[in-house]
Amino acid sequence: MTNFAKEFHTLNYAILNSENILLFAHSRPDSDTTGSVLALHEYIKNIGKNADVACLDPFPEYLLPLSQNHFEYPAHLDLAKYDLVIAADSVERGFHKIKDQFGEKPVIAILDHHPDITLTGDINIIDPAFSSVCEIVFNFFESQKIPLNRQMATYLMLGIMGDTGMFQHSNTTPRVMEIASQLMKLGAPLAKIVEMTFTNKKISTLKLWGKAFEKAKINPENGMIVSVLTQQELDECDAGTDDISQVAGILNTVPGTKFSLILSEREGGVIKGSLRSEEYKGADVSKIAALFGGGGHKLASGFEIKGKIVETEDGWKVE
Ligand SMILES: [Mn+2]
Numbered sequence: 001m002t003n004f005a006k007e008f009h010t011l012n013y014a015i016l017n018s019e020n021i022l023l024f025a026h027s028r029p030d031s032d033t034t035g036s037v038l039a040l041h042e043y044i045k046n047i048g049k050n051a052d053v054a055c056l057d058p059f060p061e062y063l064l065p066l067s068q069n070h071f072e073y074p075a076h077l078d079l080a081k082y083d084l085v086i087a088a089d090s091v092e093r094g095f096h097k098i099k100d101q102f103g104e105k106p107v108i109a110i111l112d113h114h115p116d117i118t119l120t121g122d123i124n125i126i127d128p129a130f131s132s133v134c135e136i137v138f139n140f141f142e143s144q145k146i147p148l149n150r151q152m153a154t155y156l157m158l159g160i161m162g163d164t165g166m167f168q169h170s171n172t173t174p175r176v177m178e179i180a181s182q183l184m185k186l187g188a189p190l191a192k193i194v195e196m197t198f199t200n201k202k203i204s205t206l207k208l209w210g211k212a213f214e215k216a217k218i219n220p221e222n223g224m225i226v227s228v229l230t231q232q233e234l235d236e237c238d239a240g241t242d243d244i245s246q247v248a249g250i251l252n253t254v255p256g257t258k259f260s261l262i263l264s265e266r267e268g269g270v271i272k273g274s275l276r277s278e279e280y281k282g283a284d285v286s287k288i289a290a291l292f293g294g295g296g297h298k299l300a301s302g303f304e305i306k307g308k309i310v311e312t313e314d315g316w317k318v319e
Helices: 005-016 031-046 093-103 131-145 150-163 174-185 190-198 203-214 229-235 240-253 285-291
Strands: 022-026 050-056 084-088 106-110 123-126 217-219 224-229 259-266 270-276 300-306 309-312 315-318
Touching: 005 084, 005 106, 005 123, 005 131, 005 270, 022 031, 022 093, 031 084, 031 131, 031 150, 050 084, 084 093, 084 259, 093 106, 093 300, 106 131, 131 150, 131 174, 150 174, 203 224, 203 229, 203 240, 224 240, 229 259, 240 259, 240 270
Parallel strands: 022 050, 022 084, 084 106, 106 123, 224 259
Antiparallel strands: 217 224, 259 270, 270 300, 309 315
């Protein structure tokens, strides 16, 4: 695990010497990208700098009880005014599309914990050994002796809990628990975050899960548990991608399985595959994703294929 002492120092130097700073969250924003940009935003705002938070998608509605913030749409901003741009988490989901629009002026900082990131900036803080970008941002604040207020602690806790699946995934290291303990002491509302983001399910989400669970099949040969969701089902339940990835996570808890796969139809005749496994199961789902031209982590990967999900007598098939 890299300690990034030099990069953290450079990043803080860049923040302290900038007037206008842009924070960028990835498309289909999750709690890690949102938590990390909001925690940095809080720090930067409090030292009297101008900071905007941008994303190609709107602010996640379920996070409104925690934050009255919103995301700016990049096309509505004057990108030429920024001295520093910080992209946090999955920088190849959105940020890669606008990185070249800033010209020569700003310092670009990239914070990520995904493997195989090829996008680079002037400051690169990228290491897949971290549970979340929020863990990296916590280390940044700690290394620069920047005090955390309750709001910052809440945002960081949100991202850490999101990316560790509420401390259930194998990326929940002793260090993660140590950080969570410090954030809790600072007043991060653990129970509220759990309720708001994970247990507070809409009836439409439960109905969608019901459909996926009903159609699930286990392949005893390779230990795969697989299910499908059609475009029509997703539309009927008004489901988001978060709802789908959670289905893969829950199927993965079925005893005797090695990994789970959810195939879901998307716009334009595309089927998206979401794969999940757990460390103790000894599977590497990124290898399966790679067979279909996709990629990701050992325990969480995805791919896209062309096709349609068709109902058959004994269930369904992909055509
Ligand atoms: Mn993340």
